Every structure is written in C-alpha cells, then in structure tokens.
Amino acid sequence: MNSTPKKPAADTAAEESTEAVTETAPARPAHKATLVPDVVGPALPTGADPVAVTLAHHHTIDGTDYPPGAKLLVSPDYAHRLRGQGYATPA
Structure with missing residues (x-):
C-alpha cells in the first residue's frame, strides 16, 4: 500500500510548466575516423602506419x-x- 498522498493533476502540471529547462546536453567530442579503409587484412594497431x-x-x-x-x-x-x-x- 502506498502511504504517500497523490497531488492533484492540476498542481503537478502547473509546477512542471513553471520550471525552466536550462540544462543542455554536454558537448560530445567529434568522432575521429580511426579506421583506414584501404588497409586489408588484420586491423591496424593503434599508432602504427600501414605498410x-x-x-x-x-x-x-x-x-x-x-x-x-x-x-x-x-x-x-x-x-x-x-x-x-x-x-x-x-x-
């Protein structure tokens, strides 16, 4: 049994509408292409140059x-x- 009282729907909607949304999503770093498409065979190790x-x-x-x-x-x-x-x- 839930012992917390429910708020009326009108009060909840009023509270939600008065809150301003000021948070923005954190900036994501630009995705760097780490795969070289011309390399065939096993994957190129990190930091290695293709031969x-x-x-x-x-x-x-x-x-x-x-x-x-x-x-x-x-x-x-x-x-x-x-x-x-x-x-x-x-x-």
Whole structure:
C-alpha cells in the first residue's frame, strides 16, 4: 500500500510548466575516423602506419581475391607475415 498522498493533476502540471529547462546536453567530442579503409587484412594497431606491399602470388584476403602484382596497404605485422610466407615481394 502506498502511504504517500497523490497531488492533484492540476498542481503537478502547473509546477512542471513553471520550471525552466536550462540544462543542455554536454558537448560530445567529434568522432575521429580511426579506421583506414584501404588497409586489408588484420586491423591496424593503434599508432602504427600501414605498410605498402606488392603481392608476388595470387592471394585471398578476407574473401577478396588479389592477383600477383596487386599493391595493398596492410599492417606492419601482416606485411612481415606475407613476406615471410612468400606472398609479398621483399621490401
């Protein structure tokens, strides 16, 4: 059982209308695009620059086929793996 008395509807509406809305939503910082859309393969680590590689052999990355000679931007770790496995030409 609720022991607090209800206020009449007219009083509640009057109180709400006298309150001025002065609060504004806090400013949100501008969203920075952190993803580089041209980078293929694993995600680029924070603060790392993409590395350009040229494929030496046909290779499929994330379901996309790339022919030999294709120039791609990849993360430094992925570039090292591609070169080690013979898929990319040595730098």
